[in-house]
Amino acid sequence: MSSMAWDSVLVLARSDRVECRDDIFEPYKDEIHRLYVNERIRLNELREMMKLKYGLDQTEKQWKTMLRQWKFKHNLNPSDAAHCLKLLNEATSRGLSQTVIFSGQKVTRSSIRKYIQRSSHIKSEADLLAKINPNETAPTYIRLASATPIVPHQPSPSTSTVSPAVCPGPSHVNLTKGAPTNQIVRSTQGYHLPSEHRFSASHTHLGSLESLIAPFRPSALDGPSTTPPSTGALDRINMALSCHPIALADPVSLSELNEHHGYGFDEHVWGDFSRCPQVNDATQFSSTFVANSLRWCICDSQNNRKYDEHANYHFHTALWYFACMLRDCPQPGEDCISATSIAIAILESVGQSRRLAKLLAECNQVSTQALGSSNPLSRTLGFAETILQLRGSGKPPAYDIKHLKSVHQEILSRYPRSRGPALVAEFNVAWAQLEMKQYEVARKELQGIFAECQSHFGASHMHTIMALASLARATMKLGDIREARRILVSEVRPRIRSNFPENHPYVWELDHRQAFMLMQLAKLTDEHNKSNYLHQAENLLRHVVVNRHHILGSNNPKSVQSFRLLSDVLEQQNRHQEAYQIWEWTRTQLPQSNAGMS
Structure with missing residues (x-):
């Protein structure tokens, strides 16, 4: 499992680096608006600032196109x-x-x-x-216009790595109606595309991924390899994921392509998806759904039409197995919850919100077709999609809590044997209350939900972890930041580590949140404790920033979040020059384990 969870990240991370121009600029949109529109910084100065601070090294034409698309301009006052x-x-x-x-x-x-x-x-x-x-x-x-422009002194150009490619993603894929036959279900483990859909021998951008993955593969679940990756390996990874990938291996032969099932690389280097312990019930349907969801992301992220057949196959297969879980399980919804929870956890931790939204939208259509739009189970399973939609709208969340409570009651009466979906429906109510700033009510609800999730799902199930993490958030919002941090460190982290290796992006997300809490604690204490809290937050964030930068890419939304938080922590310590030079510092570091940090 550990090799699957870690190794898949290296390829999944590629997607936000190559998807489209919007994705490269989007994480910086608010900051660009502040600097360009509000502070009226000239474009050439803005480009240099963002290049030095974040490594955002796009052309002037790309910048102007994005500013025009956003309708950002210096309005006359x-x-x-x-x-x-x-x-x-x-x-x-x-x-x-x-x-x-x-x-x-x-x-x-x-x-x-x-x-x-x-x-x-x-x-x-x-x-x-x-x-x-x-x-x-x-x-x-x-x-x-006839005067000579005043050009201020510019810092020396950054030596940043090549920026991600910019291109539109693939077109929308429609669901093929009907459940899979037994023959289709059996064939998924050894699926081969027809030879006409395989890649030509001239495709060398990926070559053998073993040389990329090996330096970072953990030796066991307990931690990463003690042998640090070489600078050369990091250079190869950065270039392979950039817009101008180097040839990592000699051109592969047709026989090698046949051995690799038409992918052009060996998919088995990512581990055995079918034994992923994060899918707690370990059924064939749920584990195969997770496997094909991740493989779809991998193929869809390659930015090459030759992978479209593979991407479409895995996408449809994931949806078929989702339909199977709805129709064939004696406890409707239980398998779907386990399968979607881990897919959400992995894809969100590597900044894959767009592909996750697409996957959840199609799963929602499947459940609606199978159960009906008014069915409480389909509405419960579709709530995750609603969260992503509201998060991306830029508007304050407006959940109908009364409606969510009625859905919970409907599930209890209609599916008495499906305790899992009922708990998730109850969690959806608490989540909505938390988003609507009903913190005290939400905390009381989450305390009970956590206890019931632990009893029904198990201590390390993703929904148990989600309930605990949300409880920590509610506790922090109510002002008890120390208790919120204790929940994260003593309760959430051990459970996450039972599912993920130490150097997995889901663990980085936890450390990022802990650093945020430490920064909040620093604002509420004396100078001595403030310095201690900020130092702890800085140590956590330096680890997260380096790993997210080198593995997920500098333009990944998760990387940008950690860059900004580390910058804020350094600014609070009056280390302004260091805050401005985080990008250059990050490029000189190698990813490391965070073992022993709490």
Whole structure:
């Protein structure tokens, strides 16, 4: 299991690095808005800042395309408009071009007239000029088009690694109706695509993945290998996952392709998915659903049409097995809960929210087709998709708690033998209460749900862990940060470690959250304890930042979150220069184990 959980991450992490231009810029959207729109930093300065801080090394054309797509621009305020008009008047007297450059955009006298017409409190050019002091110098981002632009001193270019590729993802895949036959179910373990769908021998971007995975493969569940990876291995990984992958091996022969089932690489280096202990019931249906979900992500992330057949096959197979779990299980919903919980855990921990949303949306369609849209079980299974939709909308969550409570009661009466789905429906109520800031009510609910999940699912089941982690969050929101941290360290971490190896991204997520709590504790204590808490948070985050950077990629949303949190921790310690140089520091580090840290 440990090799599967770890090794699959190396390839899954690729997807957010190559999916599309939006994914590269999206994690930085708020910061770019603040710097470019609010603080009016020029584009060339902004590009250099983001390159040095995060390694965001995109071209000027890509930046302008993204800013245009987001509709980010330097809007004229009265002061800026007045400076533009003043320069236009100067241009007239000097016989220069009647054009001013404002943050890279052309502003003419016609533009100023339209600005005055739209204004409710400025009636004339004289009113506008009164907004500034006659002797005031125009800001550097406003100049005459014929004047020489003022270029501030720029830091030396970063030597960052090649940025991820940018391309649209594959088209939507429709579900093939009908449950799989027994023959299809039996054939999934040794599926071979027809030869016409296999890759040509010239495909060498991936080569043998063994050389990539071996340096990071843990020797056992208890921890990673004691042999640190070499810098060369890291360079090979970074280049392999970049937009210009190097040839990692000699061109593979047709016989090798046949041995690798048409993938062009050996999928078995990721371990035996069918024995994944994280799927707690270990049934064939649930374990095969998880296996095919992960393989779909792996194939879908390769950014190569030659993998489409493989991706489609694994996607459909995962959905078929999901349907089987709904129809063939004596306790409806129990297997689906175990299977989807681990898929959610792994894909979210590696920043795969988009593919996870697609998978959950299709699973929701399957359950709706099988059970009906009004069925409480299908509505419970579809709640995870709702969470992702609301999270991505950018709007405050608005859950119908009364409706969620009625769904819970319907499951209790309609599926008396399916205790698992009832607990999940009850957890959905508590989650909604937590999101709606009903913290005290949510904490009481979660205390009871945790005890029942532990009794029904087991101490280390993902839903037991989810209940505990949510309890820690509610406890923190109520102000008891020390108790919240105790729950994470003493209760949640041991349970996660029984499922995942020490260097798994799910463990990094836990350490990131613990560091956040330590930073909050630092705000509530004296100077001595503040320094201690911030030092602990820094140690945790340096480990997380390095591993997420080298394995998930610097532009992965999870990597960006940890970059920012570490920067905040360093800023609180008045180590401003270090905070600004995190990117350069990270590039010089090798991933390490976090064994022994609490």
